[in-house]
Amino acid sequence: MDSLELVLQQSYYHDKKRLTLLIILQLCIANAQSYNQSVLDFQQHLNEEYKNPDESPLDKKDLKRFKGHDFFPINEKYRVVAKFTKIMNPTPFLMKTTTSRLSMYEVYGVANFELDGKEYQLNVYQNHKLRETEEYKNYLFLPFTDLTNGDQTYGGGRFIDLEIPEEETIVIDFNKAYNPYCAYNSNYSCPIPPKENDLDIHITAGIKK
Structure with missing residues (x-):
């Protein structure tokens, strides 16, 4: 293997490793975003329940003032x-x-x-x-x-x-x-x-x- 071929091979493995790390990072970000959204969905559902006069534990006075938790x-x-x-x-x-x-x-x-x-x-x-x-x-x-x-x-x-x-x-x-x-x-x-x-x-x- 000549020096040029060695350099090209090293560059290939370096780029492949960098691409793999990038994919892992993107997956981690996507998972974090998905998790955060699941919590936000829970919070939104809870707020909607409390704003609904048929489901809310709030009395009429507090219900009018309630904007969210x-x-x-x-x-x-x-x-x-x-x-x-x-x-x-x-x-x-x-x-x-x-x-x-x-x-x-x-x-x-x-x-x-x-x-x-x-x-x-x-x-x-x-x-x-x-x-x-x-x-x-x-x-x-x-x-x-x-x-x-x-x-x-x-x-x-x-x-x-x-x-x-x-x-x-x-x-x-x-x-x-x-x-x-x-x-x-x-x-x-x-x-x-x-x-x-x-x-x-x-x-x-x-x-x-």
Whole structure:
């Protein structure tokens, strides 16, 4: 192989490597844009629900003033893939609410994940009444509290909707955390997140106060 052929070959491999890196970068950007859009779609849907007088928990006075929720900036680090362990033969219990009403739940599974270098654990619940309906038979409920409560977010904690996973992992997206109806109207009865789901970290994602 002469020197010219060697130079051409090296140039070819260099360009090929650069092209591969460019394609990977473009895919990463596309994936990030797609993810951001999914969160924006969630936020838009939530705002439209609250603007709809037939669905909104807001009273008439607040409904007229409502322009939209305030959200933390979208941060994909708060979309975590957790190890999910299903609880076999769970014991049903009555979850406390903001009123005297009690709702029957069970711990369907436990989610373990890492965030900012630390390990965390959250219980994921299933409502006995909802699972009897076709629409919500796969619905799981994740109420949680964190160090932002009472300051940047609602003092009573926030909720995340999940579905029964097919694998041994479950995606928990804190960017899609929302407030219970009680944050807007005291006439509602809302579940109180159990102490087991108190996170010793600031979750600066999802809906604000």
